[in-house]
Amino acid sequence: MTPADTPLPSIGADEITRLLGPAAAAEAIAAVLRDGFDPESDPARTHVPVPAGQLLLMPASSSTYAGVKIAGVAPANPARGLPRITGSYLLFDGATLMPLALLDGAALTTLRTPAVSAVAIDHLAEPDAERLVLFGAGPQAYGHLQAALAVRKVTSLTVVSRRREAVDALVAYARTLGVEADGGAPEDVADADLVICCTTAREPLFDGALVGERAAVVAVGSHEADARETDSALVRRSAVYVESRAAALREAGDLLVPLAEGVIGPDHVAGTLAELVTGRTSPPPDRPRLFKSVGMAWEDLAVAAAVHRAL
Numbered sequence: 110m111t112p113a114d115t116p117l118p119s120i121g122a123d124e125i126t127r128l129l130g131p132a133a134a135a136e137a138i139a140a141v142l143r144d145g146f147d148p149e150s151d152p153a154r155t156h157v158p159v160p161a162g163q164l165l166l167m168p169a170s171s172s173t174y175a176g177v178k179i180a181g182v183a184p185a186n187p188a189r190g191l192p193r194i195t196g197s198y199l200l201f202d203g204a205t206l207m208p209l210a211l212l213d214g215a216a217l218t219t220l221r222t223p224a225v226s227a228v229a230i231d232h233l234a235e236p237d238a239e240r241l242v243l244f245g246a247g248p249q250a251y252g253h254l255q256a257a258l259a260v261r262k263v264t265s266l267t268v269v270s271r272r273r274e275a276v277d278a279l280v281a282y283a284r285t286l287g288v289e290a291d292g293g294a295p296e297d298v299a300d301a302d303l304v305i306c307c308t309t310a311r312e313p314l315f316d317g318a319l320v321g322e323r324a325a326v327v328a329v330g331s332h333e334a335d336a337r338e339t340d341s342a343l344v345r346r347s348a349v350y351v352e353s354r355a356a357a358l359r360e361a362g363d364l365l366v367p368l369a370e371g372v373i374g375p376d377h378v379a380g381t382l383a384e385l386v387t388g389r390t391s392p393p394p395d396r397p398r399l400f401k402s403v404g405m406a407w408e409d410l411a412v413a414a415a416v417h418r419a420l
Contacts, residue, residue, distance in 0.1 A: 117208050120416060122216035127420040129264050129412065131252070132259040135231070137415035138408060142228075142386040146171070148353040151407045153330070154360070161185065166195075170231025174414045175201040179407065180214050183310070185242035192248070193309070200413050210420075212413055219248050222307075222404060223256035225382070226327045229272040229350065229400035230303065232259040232385040233392050234325040240265045242293065244314050244338065246275035248278035249307035249329065254283060257303060264414035267293035267301070269314070279281040298324075306330055306338040325398045331389035332360040339399065348379040348392055352408075360403040370405035 120128075129137075144146075155166040161183045166178040180196035187193050196214030201207065230238075241263045243250055250268070257263050267282045268276045268290065278291040283290035295315035297305050302321075306328040308315055315345045317340045322327060326347070328338045351357035357364055357378065367373045380390035382400075392398045 118210045118420075119251075120210050120212045120420075122213045123187055125213060125220060125416055129220060129416050130259075131220075131223060131227060131377050133419075134220050134412050135154065135227035135256065135259060135413065137411045138221075138224050139386050141171075141407065141411045144382070146158045146407065147260035148381065148383055148405060148407055149355055151353065151356070151405050153204070153356070154404075154406065158197045163223060167406035167409060169242055169410040171203055171410065171414075173203040174417075175206060176348050176410045177216050178217070178409045180182045180218065181316050187247075194403075198377060198409060198413050200410075200417055210413075210417055212416065213346060215407060217413055217416075218404070219252050222249060222329055222402070223252035224412060225352065225402055225404075225408050226305065226329060226400070227256035227260050228386065229327060229382060229402070230257060232382075233350065233400055234261055234303050235323050235397040237262075238325065239263060240267075240300060240302045241367055242269065242297050242301040242304045243268045243279075244269045244304070244310075245271060245304040245308040245330070246279045247307070248253060250279055251282065253285075253305045253307050253327075253329075254279070254288075257305065258286065260286070261303065263288055263303070266290040267297045268292050269295055269297065270308075275360055309339050311336040313340035314338050317341065320397050322392070322396055325400070327400045327402070329402045329404070331362055334362050334365045337362040337366050339363045339401075341370055341372040341396065343399060344377070345372050347397040349377055349397065349402045350380050350385060350392075351378055352382050352405050354381065356403050356405055357401060361401050363399075363401045401420050404408075
């Protein structure tokens with residue numbers, strides 16, 4: 110606990126990366142769920158429109174920690190050479206609400222989102238999944254490649270992105286990790302064991318009818334009701350899993366659009382991440398498994414707390 114007259118420790122991006130790797134971050138997420146936390150109780154994200162984009166407020170608490178992330182989403186920033194996600198995370202002691210640390214919010218998000226995906230992949234992807242098609246080539250793409258490697262023996266990577274130079278950079282990085290990698294096209298999902306979407310797309314990235322029956326798909330790119338990375342065909346034929354049913358029905362355009370179209374019903378979600386982790390549900394063997402993430406405050410708290418414990 111930090112005394113009132115002591116400067117608040119600041120944990121920057123490099124230190125966050127040093128203190129907690131992808132596997133440890135995924136374990137922090139899974140441990141919270143194994144301990145019985147119910148994500149349905151998590152406070153809803155507050156969205157505040159501002160001229161540059163959005164400000165997001167995401168509070169969460171547990172018996173040992175509390176915290177709040179104030180994040181900025183600035184769509185024009187990448188063209189300026191700046192990160193699209195900005196912000197800070199303030200971590201508190203759970204019993205006294207005395208501040209403990211201030212963490213780089215963008216770095217925390219870059220670590221937390223792939224950690225959640227890693228937990229989902231570990232429960233939804235086939236044990237022998239090797240072929241990964243990754244949509245996007247930004248910071249989340251790098252994090253998701255590392256997350257996938259933490260839970261599966263990925264040997265082949267196909268990167269799909271509009272920016273050729275970004276594709277080449279991610280391909281080169283993957284090869285340093287011992288993964289055969291190259292650029293590709295949306296149609297490559299037909300041969301994928303695992304498809305990960307981490308883009309800013311507002312329309313579907315690929316034809317969901319092409320996805321194999323044993324494939325797992327992870328979509329993390331949006332938390333807006335009118336934006337989606339997957340199409341209605343994939344959602345209709347998949348077993349769909351989410352972090353929280355309530356959060357998904359507020360924010361997951363991947364589900365809300367096909368719901369509005371009448372393609373699926375309100376009970377289409379097969380289960381939640383908590384139900385997978387605790388063994389209360391298991392994925393079917395005969396159809397694709399889709400995990401749609403919107404990002405939740407309890408996840409930030411779980412990873413921020415793990416970073417603090419690792420100091």
